[in-house]
Amino acid sequence: MPVHNSEIASKFDHLADLLEIKDANEFRVRAYRNAANTIRDQSRSIASMVKEGDDLSELPDIGDDLAGKITTIVRTGKFPLLEEVAEDMDEAIVDATRIPGIGPKRAKALFDMLDLSSLDDLEDAAEEGEIADVSGFGEKTQARIKKELKQGDITEQRFHLDTAEDFAEPLIAYIREIDGVEKAEIAGSYRRRKETVGDLDILVAGQDGGAIIDAFVAYDEVDEVESKGKTRSTVTLRSGINVDLRVIPEESWGAAIHYFTGSKKHNVAGRRRAQDRGLKxxxxxxxEEKSRVGGATEDEVYDAIGLPWIDPVLREDRGEIEAAEEGDLPDLVTLDDIRGDLHSHTTASDGKHSLRQMAEAAMDRGYKYLAITDHSKSQTQAGGLSADDLERQIDDIAELNDGFNGFRLLAGCEVDILEDGDLDFPDSLLSKLDLVVASIHSKLDLDEEAQTDRIIRAMDSPEVNIIGHPTGRMLEKRRPYPLDMERLIEAAADRGCALELNANPNRLDLSDIHCRQAAELGVRIAISTDAHATGGLGNMRYGVDQARRGWLNRKDVLNTLSWHNLSRALKRS
Structure with missing residues (x-):
């Protein structure tokens, strides 16, 4: 049974969380987190590497001990150390770590100080005002915990798009090889490329539904069969993802894929248009009345309701119906439009590969440029560069560029925005760079006005080209910090500063809605991976998916430009 990279990484992350709850040595915790990131960044299957006898200890942050643990997971599907550490762990504390902003140590502190034993106890403590009295928490954190617990079941598992893809693509490939399958597609939020996926909806066109279902439930990653009929089955994969498969006649394919792709609001709008035309x-x-008059293809469905085909990424009932009716649907940006990446890290700070290795990986992707934007000095935990370090890196990049043909490394920096809006380096140093990405990494708890003012003041520097991961969110882990996004976007437009769409699937920051708002005001978006290893450059496709959901076209995206045009676009004067 194959073990996916995301499964191995998840086990290492989970172990790190448990060790942090147990107050283990911070270097040990960090070692497992770094290993998890290395595994996620691999473009190759770790299981395949083990099978082929590759030396895993040669991977960044993977020594002999971790290589042995990974090999055990691949060969047995088990992680004995994780099972040992988890054996006496209070699962309620683990569940509490899923509250955005409440990490392992803070969750443990709450449960210990207030003698809690469940999430219900935690909610009661919030209601009674007890959390605010715990050192290091306060009224704001208490209010946030109360709000998160009331919003829904925080234990409900949702999967980032890259993790869902890791399991979904092998499954759909398997299904397409089943005898009798004529067509098979994943519908739902996965097809709409939403940031997170709760489950997978798969449609199959075929003749012998029973035989197809039998083969489906025999897939080697199926952990539990919840239901099994002649035309429908629901299973849970080993990863925890629920999969609902429906077998339909091919004549219904277009109507079915349209319906199960959603969104619900988009479907309602479509049904209303059909009704207006005397159709159901x-x-x-x-x-038409009781006679079937179409539905074999999506084009047929849209044509019947007087519209051109609408890309699934736009189907959220946010004006796409009206735009289609007026012939004004956007010509969405594509991955092929991307000419380079404007945010990446090397071993000079907290990256895993050298300048040359990152450059070669970018060239392998057909890029014309890659910006190296290692951290500035305030990010000591990330190995932030001193001013002298940055000066040396500028020289190193210039020397490398002398040997490249048709490709350019851009000398950049991800410079910290300090609490008062000042930058971590003076403009006199930043002016020597090709590109400056300014980001917030500290003081995330400022109020909305102060946080917004802070970023706007940073944009006042003419050397700042892009605001990195502007809202600071980490999907399923950390809410965006309070920002007046309308004012921020307007300030970016006034100053000619771009905003980043961070393509890391743990972030996808900006949101699709904010991307669209920015483009409408003429603010260019930089789709960047924030890659900390060569494999991280492959995350660009998730950023492009998000940009497409935000209605962005090629002209809205900064890094669709050639280096000649980009260099001109970066000049703010």
Missing amino acids: LNEYGLY
Whole structure:
């Protein structure tokens, strides 16, 4: 049974969380987190590397001990150390770590100080005002915990798009090879490329539904079969993802894929248009009175309701119906439009590969440029560069560029925005760079006005080209810090400063809505991976998906430009 990279990384992350709860040595905790990131960044399958006898200890942050643990996971599917550490762990504390902003240490502190034993106890403590009295928490944190616990079940598992893809793509490839399968697609939020996926909806067109279902439930990653019929089955994969498969006649394909792709609001709007034309539209087809008149293809469905085909990424009932009706759908940016990456790290700070290795990986992707933006000096835990270090790196990049043909490394820096809005380096040094990404990494708890003012003041520097991961969110882990996004976007427009769409699937920051708002005001978006290893450059596709959900076209995206045009666009004067 194959073990996916995301599964191995998840086990290492989970172990790090448990060790942090147990107050283990911080270097040990960091070693497992670094290993998890290395595994996620691999473009190759770790399981394949083990099978082929590759030396895993040669990977960044993976020594002999960790290589042995990874090999055990691949060969047995088990992680004995994780099982040992988890044996006496209070699961309620682990669940509490899923509250955005409440990490392992803080969750443990709350449960110990207040003698809690469940999430219900935690919610009661918030209601009674007890959390605010715990050192290091206060009224704001108490209010946030109360809000998060009331919003829904924080134990409900959702998967980042890259993790869902890791399991979904091998599964759909397997299904397409089943005898009798004519078509098979993943619908739902996965097809719409939403940031996180709760489950997978798979449609299959085929003749012998029973045989197809039998083969589906025999997939080697199925952990539990929840239901099994002649045309529908629901299973849970080993990863925890629920999969719902439906077998439909091919004549209903277009109507069914439209219906199960969603969103619900988009579907409602489509059904209303059908009704206005004397038709009925559902997952089985298009009907005029009781006669079926279409639904074999999505084009047929949209044509019947007077619209051109609408890309699934736009189907959120945010004006796409009206735009389609007026012939004004956007010509969405594509991965092929991307000419380079404007945010990456090397071993000079907290990256895992050298300048040359990052450059070669970018060239392998057909890029014309890559910006090296290692951290500035305040990021001591990330190995931030001193002013002298940055000066030397500028020289090193210039020397490397002398040997490149048709490719350019850009000398940049991810410079910290300090609490008062000042930058970590003076403009006199930043002016020597090709590109400056200014980001917040500390003081995330400032109020909305102060945080917004802080970023706007940073943009006042003419050397700042891009605001990195502007809202600071980490999907499923950390909410965006309070910001007046309308004012921030307007300030960026006034100053000619771009905003980053951080393509790391743990961030995808900006949101699709904010991307669209920025583009409408003429603010260019830089889709950047924030890659800390060569494999991280492959995350660009998730950023492009997010940009497409935000209605962005090629002209809205900074790094669709050639280096000649980009260099001109970066000049703010």
